[in-house]
Amino acid sequence: MTTRYIGKPLKRKEDPRLIQGISHYVDDLNLAGMHYAAFLRSPHAHANIRSVDLSKARHASGVVLALSGADIDGAIQPVPCAAQIPDMKSAARPVLARDRVRFVGEAVAVVVASDRYAARDALDLIEVDYEPLTPIVNPEKAIAKGATPLHAGHKDNVAFKWELEGGDLKAAFKSADKVIRQRLVNQRLIPVPIETRGVIADYQPGEGQLTVWSATQIPHLLRTQIASMLNFPETLVRVVAPEVGGGFGSKLNVYPEEALVAYLAIQLGKPVKWSESRRENFQATIHGRDQIDDVEVAVKRDGSILGLRCHVIADLGAYYQLLTPLIPTLTGLMMTGCYKIPAARMEITGVFTNKMATDAYRGAGRPEATYLIERVMDLVAAELKKDPVEVRRKNFPQPNDFPYATPTGLIYDSGDYEKALDMALKVADYKKLRQEQAKLRKEGRYMGIGVSTYVEICGMGPSSAMPAGGWESATVRVEPTGRVSVMTGSSPHGQGQETTFAQMGADVLGIDPSQFQVVHGDTSIVPYGIGTFGSRATAVGGTAVYKSLLKVKEKLAHIAAHLVGSDPERMVFADGKISAKESPKKSVAFGQAVSAAYVAKTLPADMEPGLEATTFFEPSNFTYPFGTHICVVEIDREIGDVKLVRYVAVDDCGNVLNPLLVEGQVQGGIVQSVGQALFEEAVYDEQGQLITGELMDYALPHASDLCWIETARTVTPTPVNPLGVKGVGEAGTIGATPALAGAVADALAPFGVHHVDMPFKREKIWQLMRKSSGRVQ
Amino acid sequence: MKLAGTVTLPAPPSEVWSLLTDAPRLSRLLPGCEQLEPDGPDRYKAAVKFGIAAISGKYAGTLEFAEKKPPHSLILKLDGKGLPGFVKGEGRIELTPKGDTTEIAYTGEAHVGGLIASVGQRMLDAAARKIVQQFFDSAKAELESTKGAAAEPNSPVKAHRKGN
Amino acid sequence: MIPASFEYHAPKTLDEALRLVERHGDEAKLLAGGHSLLPLMKLRLAAPRYVIDIGHLRGMSYIREENGQIAIGALTTHSEIEHSELLAAKCPLLPQTAAQIGDVQVRNRGTIGGSLAHADPGGDYPAAILALDAEIIAANTSGTRTIPARDFFVDMLTTQLHPGEILTQIRIAPRPPQSGTAYEKLHQPASGFAIVGVAANVLLGNGRKAIERAAIGITGLAAKAFRAEAVERALNGKTISDKVIEDASRNAAQGVEPLSDLHASGEYRREMARVFTRRAIARAIEAARGVSRGGV
Amino acid sequence: MGVEIQLHVNGKQHHGTVEPRLLLVHYLRDVLGLTGTHIGCETSICGACTVLLDGKAVKSCTLLAVQASGSEITTIEGLASSQKGAGNGAAANGALHAVQEGFWEKHGLQCGYCTPGMILAAVDLLQRNKNPNEGQIRSALSGNLCRCTGYQHIIEAVQYAAKKMSARKPLKMSASAGRTP
Structure with a gap:
């Protein structure tokens, strides 16, 4: 295969419709006779529901239906949780609260009206009598003795305990020169895709067909779950994910509204739309992170790490969503990062609190792990008065150590960590940065340099390690006209598969990328698939496409060889032709061979007509991209403001299909990390009120908050898939947070500060400097 | 949200006490109080319009006195809900004679939930302070206007007042 | 988010608008650009019965010289102020302040009159208006009155404007020679509102070596914007030095109860008031020196 | 009513x-x-x-x-066809506006949801400032949030459009044009 398109920065095929505003997200779709749903949500974090009075709302103008939890009792199953951990307690989220509410924003009633304004007005007419209960907000208090359990039948608020240990930990700590301990808080975050969620459901009673449009990352899993929740035949459910305006994990879930809106459409026999408001998105779409880590590390004086021990308190919120309990366990698996640490132990306590559930948010458990281990490396460096770069280098596995087995049971596929580190040091001119820092410190200016060397688990993943299948499907169908449909289960929401898969197809079949149509997100067209998350679209979904392409190619080679009288093994696909290697004259146009497959008059003996292949690709392992990020900040001594000065990212995601898109993913991921490091924090007050409930109070990074991001790459292909690609969707987010944290701690080192919990809000930094200003070195 | 402070009112504790515990008079002090009706011993149903400028909402709820130690101290409990959210507060009021006047020390805590908690956050503290200040300003004015005169006897325990 | 229903009026003349606000009193809300009122209405924190849209009134959007003063119509947008050449020459503090409000879209739509009448504690203009000793003209059906900026802001979201009055104009005396101004702001990272915003207006004397008169307006710190008189007293008549500026700035929060919220505690706000007051004064002095050197 | x-x-x-x-x-x-x-x-x-x-x-x-x-x-x-809104960035025959073209060329979008607003904010900027620098672009776009791109490709897209637009026949700018924010 000649790679004319793979590896090239092709412009995206999906962009023309997006930049002209003529594509369709859920809320852009309108069906005849559409009705609108609106949800009444609990203002209390914890309360018994004494009564819900819908009588006024039911009589309001335009209202056709109003329901409370009692009205749908038993009709809809609770929100599913696919993650299973031994001995975990049940905590299923009802689609509408019945007797008790357990977080602010939990849906209590739903109204359907003829337009969205009437639906909203009717909410004000619903009267709910609540009996407020004491909310449990702090996870440490939630598991303290005497705390009242949130869920009936539980004896406490511990959802589960999970442990993992590898290597001889006792020996490690016994032979250590030093043991360093630190408590780290990985704050609660709100994913905030710019498009909120939205659902439309339409039911055709004659055919019994239920169609649900949802802003989802997982159309097929959603279809199965809606069918189960409603006890509706799965064969008659069609789920469509139209354009999806960002997800970051928050749309990798099954939500009450998805089943409820479908239920309402069935009840009413009318199409029903629900568009999530931003406030609802803050309160009732999954949150991310929220871990308290107590970590201990055993080190030698020379900087080598002997053992790592960690206890994580994971705040799960009030109920499980699809993957809630699974997320912190990924932190456990990844805890030793990109280092050769002989022994490690992780204990996780999952805790129920009166908050929205946490679940997969970009990186999902791995940013937490990288943050944990990278903070540890910085603390070790500070304690041993070594350069953070050298401590890292000291503990890297070497290229010939791969495949490398971690004490947590993972097998890292391939890597050359030092190469990426060296490249980053060179791009950043690390030596010079350190000199500049020393000079500025003398002037009373506080510049900090943070280094993060990371590895991540991507390409999720073998089914044995996944809660609901880790494979991906793809069908490639060459249509009679020679155009190619690629049906992928990796339903994208900004990742650009329509382009990258077309690039791949073009090289495999020797035709132009414009000949390809990548179809996704419609369960009635695309074979069952898993979805886009965990940086798996290219590594797993792409491989499925690649394998289907090869199958189609092989068939075409046979047809072409049969037509020109040559050997299928010797057929070359290029420039829209299929030619025999030995003679350019023995050649057919691509379309001619395709036509032969359909007209079926001149096919080789025993060959089926048609030109279509489907693959369900099961990866043998995860992939493990890695890299080095270097961040430079300067802190305003008077205000505590952290200003980004430079950012260098060297990422290795294996082979690259489209460098432009890879760069975009890396930059976006880094900025999402900047958000966590500098601004973002979901704050619940003592009463469980979410007081960062709108974008007026929850700050996302703006263009004006950032510096130029300098990116570079090393390429270490993975042996896990034939494309050698590893995945890049989360790299930026996973690599960047610790680089920022390291830079801030480094800037504050003259104040005797070695660790600060995120987010690095001005006042926090200002207080730290002020408190220790007497100790400035 | 915590509130605390002291204020001096121009009357001896006995008069201040009767002002604070007499529902109809009290209703005139509470900013925005539109209705206060008895609902059991030391307990009243209240309808209040709270807010600042454009941001205001109607709340229905209860007002309760507890641990009354005339004329020294009492606890005032407020509980209300409306479309913008709910408020639940408890305040302890202590009266100390200072010559002809009374020094009032108050400490209280209020919990606010719903819409106002999540979007009005940056204004809440100041709004609460303002409401407390208005309350004591009205009390001052009331005491000054009735100075020397005995409190009105047994007016019907129902008070209405139009908005603020 | 959808506002509650209201009765809508779009008067064609100011007189008509005045009659409407007189008739509906505090049940009516004026709508100009809408960037203060509509967010509140969409959240249903505000649900006025009547909305009187004065945005279509002609002749209330202007920046011009009148009787030796600069007059700005209440409906002038932030972006018109930001880009006004007249203001850049005669009152640069206002364009500087306007440029720091919200974002481009908000500045294209929000009006100075609406912003001042709303009196958000984190609004930017109040600091500048105070430092400039501006006058605010309010009209009702029986005539107009002039409110000095110092008296205009009463409390959080509360101004001197009575029900039935409409803010129509802001008047500012042109900047005397040897004077300089600056607006320094610490913005809330999510909304862009001022956590602390300090507008400084200094008049230099004694061969530009001393401060003859200083006016300092501070917003964001407290429930309402105010003049930092203690700072002004500490500056007036003093020979300029870093120490004088630093010492004067220490009085920025004197006698003021700072706001405290999720984004900044009272303690932090108080300290930032000091820092930003110092920065604003220093920059205003620089501007005064630079401009007078330039011979304008 | x-x-x-x-x-x-x-x-x-x-x-x-x-x-x-x-x-x-x-x-x-x-x-x-x-x-x-x-x-x-x-x-x-x-x-x-x-x-x-x-x-x-x-x-x-x-x-x-x-x-x-x-x-x-x-x-x-x-945008592409409306001369008024498009300034001198509009191309003939309903083709793309220069800013739209820039977003496509420079991969200035991923999920595309913020993109229409981002493009129109950029058009507003380029009407006022024909040749904005990085800082001016960042500041002019601070009223638009993007959660996907990290903004860098958007900045490159705007720079691309600026270059392209200034290469075209210059449009008569309004009085306030050319000022930087």
Whole structure:
């Protein structure tokens, strides 16, 4: 295969419709006779529901239906949780609260009206009598003795305990020169895709067909779950994910509204739309992170790490969503990062609190792990008065150590960590940065340099390690006209598969990328698939496409060889032709061979007509991209403001299909990390009120908050898939947070500060400097 | 949200006490109080319009006195809900004679939930302070206007007042 | 988010608008650009019965010289102020302040009159208006009155404007020679509102070596914007030095109860008031020196 | 109680009677079917709903349709063909506007949801400033949030458009044009 398109920065095929505003997200779709749903949500974090009075709302103008939890009792199953951990307690989220509410924003009633304004007005007419209960907000208090359990039948608020240990930990700590301990808080975050969620459901009673449009990352899993929740035949459910305006994990879930809106459409026999408001998105779409880590590390004086021990308190919120309990366990698996640490132990306590559930948010458990281990490396460096770069280098596995087995049971596929580190040091001119820092410190200016060397688990993943299948499907169908449909289960929401898969197809079949149509997100067209998350679209979904392409190619080679009288093994696909290697004259146009497959008059003996292949690709392992990020900040001594000065990212995601898109993913991921490091924090007050409930109070990074991001790459292909690609969707987010944290701690080192919990809000930094200003070195 | 402070009112504790515990008079002090009706011993149903400028909402709820130690101290409990959210507060009021006047020390805590908690956050503290200040300003004015005169006897325990 | 229903009026003349606000009193809300009122209405924190849209009134959007003063119509947008050449020459503090409000879209739509009448504690203009000793003209059906900026802001979201009055104009005396101004702001990272915003207006004397008169307006710190008189007293008549500026700035929060919220505690706000007051004064002095050197 | 409005949207005149509380963004999307204008935050922070009103970028979620009556509006759908809104960036024959082209060339979008608002905010900038530097672009786009791209490719897209537009026949700029924010 000649790679004319793979590896090239092709412009995206999906962009023309997006930049002209003529594509369709859920809320852009309108069906005849559409009705609108609106949800009444609990203002209390914890309360018994004494009564819900819908009588006024039911009589309001335009209202056709109003329901409370009692009205749908038993009709809809609770929100599913696919993650299973031994001995975990049940905590299923009802689609509408019945007797008790357990977080602010939990849906209590739903109204359907003829337009969205009437639906909203009717909410004000619903009267709910609540009996407020004491909310449990702090996870440490939630598991303290005497705390009242949130869920009936539980004896406490511990959802589960999970442990993992590898290597001889006792020996490690016994032979250590030093043991360093630190408590780290990985704050609660709100994913905030710019498009909120939205659902439309339409039911055709004659055919019994239920169609649900949802802003989802997982159309097929959603279809199965809606069918189960409603006890509706799965064969008659069609789920469509139209354009999806960002997800970051928050749309990798099954939500009450998805089943409820479908239920309402069935009840009413009318199409029903629900568009999530931003406030609802803050309160009732999954949150991310929220871990308290107590970590201990055993080190030698020379900087080598002997053992790592960690206890994580994971705040799960009030109920499980699809993957809630699974997320912190990924932190456990990844805890030793990109280092050769002989022994490690992780204990996780999952805790129920009166908050929205946490679940997969970009990186999902791995940013937490990288943050944990990278903070540890910085603390070790500070304690041993070594350069953070050298401590890292000291503990890297070497290229010939791969495949490398971690004490947590993972097998890292391939890597050359030092190469990426060296490249980053060179791009950043690390030596010079350190000199500049020393000079500025003398002037009373506080510049900090943070280094993060990371590895991540991507390409999720073998089914044995996944809660609901880790494979991906793809069908490639060459249509009679020679155009190619690629049906992928990796339903994208900004990742650009329509382009990258077309690039791949073009090289495999020797035709132009414009000949390809990548179809996704419609369960009635695309074979069952898993979805886009965990940086798996290219590594797993792409491989499925690649394998289907090869199958189609092989068939075409046979047809072409049969037509020109040559050997299928010797057929070359290029420039829209299929030619025999030995003679350019023995050649057919691509379309001619395709036509032969359909007209079926001149096919080789025993060959089926048609030109279509489907693959369900099961990866043998995860992939493990890695890299080095270097961040430079300067802190305003008077205000505590952290200003980004430079950012260098060297990422290795294996082979690259489209460098432009890879760069975009890396930059976006880094900025999402900047958000966590500098601004973002979901704050619940003592009463469980979410007081960062709108974008007026929850700050996302703006263009004006950032510096130029300098990116570079090393390429270490993975042996896990034939494309050698590893995945890049989360790299930026996973690599960047610790680089920022390291830079801030480094800037504050003259104040005797070695660790600060995120987010690095001005006042926090200002207080730290002020408190220790007497100790400035 | 915590509130605390002291204020001096121009009357001896006995008069201040009767002002604070007499529902109809009290209703005139509470900013925005539109209705206060008895609902059991030391307990009243209240309808209040709270807010600042454009941001205001109607709340229905209860007002309760507890641990009354005339004329020294009492606890005032407020509980209300409306479309913008709910408020639940408890305040302890202590009266100390200072010559002809009374020094009032108050400490209280209020919990606010719903819409106002999540979007009005940056204004809440100041709004609460303002409401407390208005309350004591009205009390001052009331005491000054009735100075020397005995409190009105047994007016019907129902008070209405139009908005603020 | 959808506002509650209201009765809508779009008067064609100011007189008509005045009659409407007189008739509906505090049940009516004026709508100009809408960037203060509509967010509140969409959240249903505000649900006025009547909305009187004065945005279509002609002749209330202007920046011009009148009787030796600069007059700005209440409906002038932030972006018109930001880009006004007249203001850049005669009152640069206002364009500087306007440029720091919200974002481009908000500045294209929000009006100075609406912003001042709303009196958000984190609004930017109040600091500048105070430092400039501006006058605010309010009209009702029986005539107009002039409110000095110092008296205009009463409390959080509360101004001197009575029900039935409409803010129509802001008047500012042109900047005397040897004077300089600056607006320094610490913005809330999510909304862009001022956590602390300090507008400084200094008049230099004694061969530009001393401060003859200083006016300092501070917003964001407290429930309402105010003049930092203690700072002004500490500056007036003093020979300029870093120490004088630093010492004067220490009085920025004197006698003021700072706001405290999720984004900044009272303690932090108080300290930032000091820092930003110092920065604003220093920059205003620089501007005064630079401009007078330039011979304008 | 309906109120009569008339608006000029993407070069077409529209008359209608609307409920006074109807937001401009809902009028454009639900009444006119112009769904390229998106709703992101509803509190005038994110800028996804940005349209050009009489040539200037505004947030249509914080405007009533009645307020816009009598105005000219350009939405993303009409940008390329509407000379008024497009300035000298508009290309002939309904092709792409230079800013749209820049976003495509420089991969200035991923999920595309913030993109229409981002493009219109960039058009507003380039009308005022033909050759903005990085800092000016960052500041001019601070009323628009993007959660996917990290903004860098968007900045490159705007720079691309600026270059492209200045290479074309210069348009007569209004009095305020050329000022930097």
